Amino acid sequence: MDLIRSRKMAGRALLLAGAPGTGKTALALGVAQELGPKVPFCPMVGSEVFSSEVKKTEILMEHFRRAIGLRIRENKEVYEGEVTELSVEETEDPLGGYGRSISHVLITLKTTKGNKTLKLDPSIHDGLSKEGVTVGDVMYIEANSGAVKRVGRSDAYATEFDLEAEEYVPLPKGEVHKKKEVVQDVTLHDLDVANARPQGGKDVMSLMNAMGKSKKTEITEKLRNEVNRVVNRYIDQGVAELVPGVLFIDEVHMLDIECFTYLNRSLESTLSPIVVFATNRGVCQIRGTDILAPHGVPVDLLDRMLIIRTLPYNADEMVQIMSLRATVEGIEVEESALRMLSDIGARTSLRYAVQMLTPARIVAETSGRTAISDVDVKEVDKLFLDGKASGQMLSKSEGYMQ
Numbered sequence: 246m247d248l249i250r251s252r253k254m255a256g257r258a259l260l261l262a263g264a265p266g267t268g269k270t271a272l273a274l275g276v277a278q279e280l281g282p283k284v285p286f287c288p289m290v291g292s293e294v295f296s297s298e299v300k301k302t303e304i305l306m307e308h309f310r311r312a313i314g315l316r317i318r319e320n321k322e323v324y325e326g327e328v329t330e331l332s333v334e335e336t337e338d339p340l341g342g343y344g345r346s347i348s349h350v351l352i353t354l355k356t357t358k359g360n361k362t363l364k365l366d367p368s369i370h371d372g373l374s375k376e377g378v379t380v381g382d383v384m385y386i387e388a389n390s391g392a393v394k395r396v397g398r399s400d401a402y403a404t405e406f407d408l409e410a411e412e413y414v415p416l417p418k419g420e421v422h423k424k425k426e427v428v429q430d431v432t433l434h435d436l437d438v439a440n441a442r443p444q445g446g447k448d449v450m451s452l453m454n455a456m457g458k459s460k461k462t463e464i465t466e467k468l469r470n471e472v473n474r475v476v477n478r479y480i481d482q483g484v485a486e487l488v489p490g491v492l493f494i495d496e497v498h499m500l501d502i503e504c505f506t507y508l509n510r511s512l513e514s515t516l517s518p519i520v521v522f523a524t525n526r527g528v529c530q531i532r533g534t535d536i537l538a539p540h541g542v543p544v545d546l547l548d549r550m551l552i553i554r555t556l557p558y559n560a561d562e563m564v565q566i567m568s569l570r571a572t573v574e575g576i577e578v579e580e581s582a583l584r585m586l587s588d589i590g591a592r593t594s595l596r597y598a599v600q601m602l603t604p605a606r607i608v609a610e611t612s613g614r615t616a617i618s619d620v621d622v623k624e625v626d627k628l629f630l631d632g633k634a635s636g637q638m639l640s641k642s643e644g645y646m647q
């Protein structure tokens with residue numbers, strides 16, 4: 246985590262290798278939560294690259310670009326304050342008919358230094374509606390573009406409700422009309438898509454053509470190079486800052502030799518995220534070749550990786566995980582039942598033991614109890630089979646279940 250935050254891991258790779266149910270995916274999700282919403286985290290599964298519409302390498306590059314963030318800092322002229330009045334003025338529809346159209350929007354913004362009433366163009370009404378701006382909200386409008394951004398609810402309304410999911414912010418200082426540093430977080434993929442989208446007309450033919458086109462189209466290498474050039478210029482000018490995120494590729498053994506060759510090249514690029522791979526395979530065949538390799542990954546790519554081995558959970562760790570899972574699902578479990586579930590998890594797998602919680606609760610409720618006891622766990626264990634037990638039973642039969 247410290248290496249990721251210090252941005253010294255960009256262009257490097259980690260491999261989480263371990264048996265199924267040893268917490269590889271959970272570890273990656275934990276990294277995403279710890280990094281917070283400001284650092285891009287892009288998860289994918291190895292089999293996602295096999296598409297009939299787009300090339301494998303294109304899907305990999307798209308995910309690479311999703312995992313690289315750009316923090317743009319701009320000094321913009323804005324109108325900022327708490328909304329004290331918001332009214333929409335309507336007029337007769339100039340095209341006739343019974344409908345009415347918006348002529349303008351009147352909004353009053355308040356700061357610590359005073360109030361200002363603005364008469365806004367009807368097009369800004371869409372931005373206000375999309376952001377869900379109401380009286381009592383703190384917001385700002387960009388003077389040049391008319392873009393609307395809701396910052397939060399004014400802290401003057403903090404005692405309005407006992408419980409609220411709103412974020413309360415103080416009343417803005419200074420004048421309503423001011424220059425403000427605006428920070429925007431985007432990914433390189435967002436910039437690619439924004440520049441790739443054709444700016445067609447609003448006539449019927451343009452709409453029909455847009456609908457007829459394939460939803461998933463490739464972004465050309467030329468366009469990406471142009472975006473990279475602009476991004477590098479922003480970074481050199483100090484306007485933007487690169488934020489390397491994390492690309493998590495689960496079931497990496499599902500990729501083939503073409504993908505691995507492309508990954509080798511992408512990791513050497515100047516714009517590269519931290520890549521975390523996960524696999525549960527030992528020595529197996531690299532897809533697309535007859536070569537056997539550790540984890541199904543070519544040796545030259547393995548040399549670039551720091552390999553972390555994940556080990557099975559012990560009994561005490563399983564009890565702790567079961568207890569947390571039961572709390573999340575709102576299930577009461579006795580200590581003896583948790584111990585029995587951990588024993589079953591050690592015999593079978595943690596995933597199977599976690600899945601037994603809900604059937605055990607139903608059995609307990611049928612018996613008129615609210616908490617799961619070891620009797621309920623025994624009952625459920627008799628009713629269901631785990632993967633290993635099912636495999637042993639089938640191995641004794643000759644092709645058919647008996």
